[in-house]
Amino acid sequence: MAQTSDQVSAAAPKRPGGWLGMVADWSSDQRSFKGVSWGKAMMWIFLVSDTFVFGCFLLSYMTARMSTTVPWPNASKVFGLHIGGADIPLILIAIMTFVLISSSGSMALAVNYAYRKNRQATALLLIVTALLGAAFVGMQAFEWTKLISEGVRPWGNPWGAPQFGASFFMITGFHGTHVTFGVIFLLIVARKVWRGDYDDGRRGFFTSRRGHYESVEIMGLYWHFVDLVWVFIFAFFYLW
Amino acid sequence: MVNMVDASPQVAENISAAEVPEVELYHPKSYWTKYIFSQDAKVIAIQYSGTAIAIGLVALVLSWLIRLQLGFPGTFDFITPEAYYQFITMHGMIMVVYLLTALFLGGFGNYLIPLMVGARDMVFPYANMLSFWIYLLAVLVLVVSFFAPGGPTGAGWTLYPPQAIMSGTPGGQQMGIILMLVSLILFIIGFTMGGLNYVVTVLQGRTRGMTLMRMPLTVWGIFTATVMALLAFPALIVAAVMMLFDRLLSTSFFMPALVEFGEQLEYGGGSPILFQHLFWFFGHPEVYIVALPAFGIVSDLISTHARKNIFGYRMMVWAIVGIGAMSFIVWAHHMYVSGMDPYFGFFFATTTLIIAVPTAIKVYNWVLTLWRGDIHLNVPMLFAIGFIVTFVNGGLTGLFLGNVVVDVPLSDTMFVVAHFHMVMGVAPIMVIMGAIYHWYPKVTGRMTIDWMGRFHFWVTFVGSYLIFFPMHYVGLVGVPRRYPELGDATFVTDSLHTLNAFISVAALIVGFAQLVFLFNLFWSLRHGKEAGGNPWRATTLEWQTSETPPIHGNFGKELPIVYRWSYDYSVPGAPEDFIAQNDPGPTKEEAAR
Numbered sequence: 024m025a026q027t028s029d030q031v032s033a034a035a036p037k038r039p040g041g042w043l044g045m046v047a048d049w050s051s052d053q054r055s056f057k058g059v060s061w062g063k064a065m066m067w068i069f070l071v072s073d074t075f076v077f078g079c080f081l082l083s084y085m086t087a088r089m090s091t092t093v094p095w096p097n098a099s100k101v102f103g104l105h106i107g108g109a110d111i112p113l114i115l116i117a118i119m120t121f122v123l124i125s126s127s128g129s130m131a132l133a134v135n136y137a138y139r140k141n142r143q144a145t146a147l148l149l150i151v152t153a154l155l156g157a158a159f160v161g162m163q164a165f166e167w168t169k170l171i172s173e174g175v176r177p178w179g180n181p182w183g184a185p186q187f188g189a190s191f192f193m194i195t196g197f198h199g200t201h202v203t204f205g206v207i208f209l210l211i212v213a214r215k216v217w218r219g220d221y222d223d224g225r226r227g228f229f230t231s232r233r234g235h236y237e238s239v240e241i242m243g244l245y246w247h248f249v250d251l252v253w254v255f256i257f258a259f260f261y262l263w
Numbered sequence: 264m265v266n267m268v269d270a271s272p273q274v275a276e277n278i279s280a281a282e283v284p285e286v287e288l289y290h291p292k293s294y295w296t297k298y299i300f301s302q303d304a305k306v307i308a309i310q311y312s313g314t315a316i317a318i319g320l321v322a323l324v325l326s327w328l329i330r331l332q333l334g335f336p337g338t339f340d341f342i343t344p345e346a347y348y349q350f351i352t353m354h355g356m357i358m359v360v361y362l363l364t365a366l367f368l369g370g371f372g373n374y375l376i377p378l379m380v381g382a383r384d385m386v387f388p389y390a391n392m393l394s395f396w397i398y399l400l401a402v403l404v405l406v407v408s409f410f411a412p413g414g415p416t417g418a419g420w421t422l423y424p425p426q427a428i429m430s431g432t433p434g435g436q437q438m439g440i441i442l443m444l445v446s447l448i449l450f451i452i453g454f455t456m457g458g459l460n461y462v463v464t465v466l467q468g469r470t471r472g473m474t475l476m477r478m479p480l481t482v483w484g485i486f487t488a489t490v491m492a493l494l495a496f497p498a499l500i501v502a503a504v505m506m507l508f509d510r511l512l513s514t515s516f517f518m519p520a521l522v523e524f525g526e527q528l529e530y531g532g533g534s535p536i537l538f539q540h541l542f543w544f545f546g547h548p549e550v551y552i553v554a555l556p557a558f559g560i561v562s563d564l565i566s567t568h569a570r571k572n573i574f575g576y577r578m579m580v581w582a583i584v585g586i587g588a589m590s591f592i593v594w595a596h597h598m599y600v601s602g603m604d605p606y607f608g609f610f611f612a613t614t615t616l617i618i619a620v621p622t623a624i625k626v627y628n629w630v631l632t633l634w635r636g637d638i639h640l641n642v643p644m645l646f647a648i649g650f651i652v653t654f655v656n657g658g659l660t661g662l663f664l665g666n667v668v669v670d671v672p673l674s675d676t677m678f679v680v681a682h683f684h685m686v687m688g689v690a691p692i693m694v695i696m697g698a699i700y701h702w703y704p705k706v707t708g709r710m711t712i713d714w715m716g717r718f719h720f721w722v723t724f725v726g727s728y729l730i731f732f733p734m735h736y737v738g739l740v741g742v743p744r745r746y747p748e749l750g751d752a753t754f755v756t757d758s759l760h761t762l763n764a765f766i767s768v769a770a771l772i773v774g775f776a777q778l779v780f781l782f783n784l785f786w787s788l789r790h791g792k793e794a795g796g797n798p799w800r801a802t803t804l805e806w807q808t809s810e811t812p813p814i815h816g817n818f819g820k821e822l823p824i825v826y827r828w829s830y831d832y833s834v835p836g837a838p839e840d841f842i843a844q845n846d847p848g849p850t851k852e853e854a855a856r
Contacts, residue, residue: 052474053282055466061386065463075497091532178513189514230389
């Protein structure tokens with residue numbers, strides 16, 4: 024794949040900035056987003072579409088919560104843990120959120136090292152990111168197990184509106200699936216970086232296109248998106 | 264007729280250098296990778312179109328069965344009320360999603376976008392290939408539901424809960440509804456892969472000199488529709504997932520507390536209205552996802568066959584974009600009778616009527632393009648004109664239904680059925696047929712048989728009016744939709760039965776005329792006369808390829824450079840009545856002479 028951002032011809036003519044620049048870019052030929060590779064544009068547009076998916080999930084959950092006549096379970100009690108003789112509300116979610124946000128940090132560092140073509144550091148940071156992501160999914164599995172053992176089911180729970188369990192499993196499950204896919208792809212990208220695929224432009228197994236370090240950044244876009252979505256789930260499901 | 268900006272083309276020096284180096288294409292090595300698991304957008308387009316038309320034939324047969332029941336109730340024993348519901352459900356779903364959406368975006372989008380913007384292929388050929396195979400899988404799951412125990416779902420194409428997943432509805436407590444929802448989810452996943460391709464190809468993959476405002480309106484229509492689909496399908500996939508949970512895991516997202524056959528069901532506390540909002544947030548943009556590619560394609564057909572530039576190109580582009588944006592804030596006009604707040608209905612009635620403005624602009628511009636044009640009544644042109652007339656007819660009844668007070672008595676009558684069949688059934692299908700006749704020479708290298716095309720057009724056009732004009736009247740009298748029989752209601756007269764039988768006969772005839780169309784397509788493959796590269800003498804890039812049909816990679820060694828917009832027809836002083844987009848025009852020396 025040759026259309027990556029650091030290979031944009033250096034002789035590009037000067038373009039105006041600000042709004043005028045945007046108008047100029049959109050009225051120009053070839054590309055509407057100058058200097059943006061195909062892969063990156065695709066990821067951004069996919070993320071907009073995925074935003075609508077999560078938006079619909081969250082709006083549906085809010086509708087269900089607002090229209091049900093049965094009281095909604097108290098989130099800070101349901102999601103609390105009994106540690107060392109004290110009930111600590113939301114502690115597991117706090118740790119999960121901390122872990123996931125931290126993984127965004129290691130991802131950002133990985134992107135930085137990728138553009139410096141530092142193979143070891145990039146691969147290491149990608150693996151750290153994947154491990155943090157896996158830890159998040161693991162803790163989510165723990166949370167699911169705990170709630171299921173307490174009697175929460177998609178069709179009902181001991182504390183109130185049955186839509187609580189339904190929305191919980193659906194939304195966190197859908198987000199967890201996103202994180203899981205992210206972890207898998209992080210590991211694939213880490214392997215490619217480690218093996219030096221992006222240095223010698225080795226061809227992808229499926230697409231037969233040459234790899235490039237920009238893939239790390241595109242991977243990062245997806246990962247940061249998954250984190251951002253979690254912030255909204257955290258706010259609307261756990262804190263509300 | 265001279266466009267001030269583009270009639271004097273940019274000289275070659277003003278075309279900016281290539282920003283993106285050529286990307287290597289995947290080179291297929293065997294028959295399998297060349298024709299079956301192909302990554303060439305043109306092959307994928309034909310695969311998409313073939314699958315869509317094949318499943319569309321199923322929908323055609325279903326429509327015959329529907330009409331046989333309505334026209335001659337009680338004559339056919341195998342059409343039970345349950346079977347009738349299954350027929351209307353599957354007919355609607357197949358036509359809207361699996362035929363129209365897939366054919367316009369997957370079929371025409373794949374074939375035309377790369378060729379028209381001057382790209383060698385879609386930007387991600389591998390994902391594009393996956394898109395088709397997942398679509399095929401979705402179609403197969405849909406077909407399987409016909410043979411599943413209990414048959415396909417009979418919930419109506421809108422799949423409204425709670426009835427969609429209850430035992431009184433065919434397939435509700437059997438496999439039907441499950442397979443339907445799984446098929447929709449697969450379709451959306453597959454479509455997303457293709458859709459991202461179409462959008463990125465248009466935005467980032469154009470050739471030198473091809474600005475957005477020089478793209479043919481076909482590309483604008485397909486592009487805008489794809490963006491809309493990427494934003495509207497999420498609502499459907501969410502609704503499908505939630506309903507699947509309601510059905511399989513006994514959640515109550517959409518299910519209120521219910522008593523069925525004297526028995527309290529486990530459900531409770533869900534909102535059926537929530538489903539309607541999600542469904543129509545997808546469903547209304549879907550109408551325009553089908554309409555906008557048709558708008559774009561018909562603009563190009565009219566301009567080419569009237570040998571005249573499209574009237575008000577910029578307005579046409581902005582109308583497409585405006586309709587696309589507006590279509591996201593009109594959805595609740597499908598729900599006036601759901602018990603919503605009157606102020607809410609007032610808002611949606613207002614937006615619905617406002618969206619008629621850009622639509623009317625487009626109709627004016629088509630008519631003004633025809634005005635004093637050098638109209639060649641070729642088969643594609645006949646269908647294009649047929650589209651304009653039909654679309655205006657269907658659109659006008661839309662104004663009735665967009666107003667709350669007029670809609671309430673008309674809601675759920677055959678008037679609605681007649682309305683949407685005119686505006687998003689017959690009209691876009693006219694464009695599809697016109698487009699197939701128009702681009703068939705490029706795809707196959709041969710012309711279709713002209714007399715068969717004309718026969719096909721006149722039977723289809725006149726026949727559609729014989730079907731749907733009386734149907735408006737049937738609805739106004741008060742006949743509800745989705746009833747397999749009229750029964751003994753007092754408003755049902757003998758003449759109404761006669762009219763229904765007449766509609767059914769017309770529908771059968773129109774249906775058989777489509778077989779002539781298909782025969783024409785297959786026959787012409789061998790026996791059509793050689794078309795040459797540019798039989799319609801059109802300006803856009805797909806007609807300027809060195810080979811017909813275009814080879815893998817679309818263009819020769821060099822990608823074409825675009826010097827002008829796509830509508831330079833009948834330019835005064837030009838040697839021919841069209842100037843191709845990649846024609847640089849006379850050099851300075853020639854112009855000076």
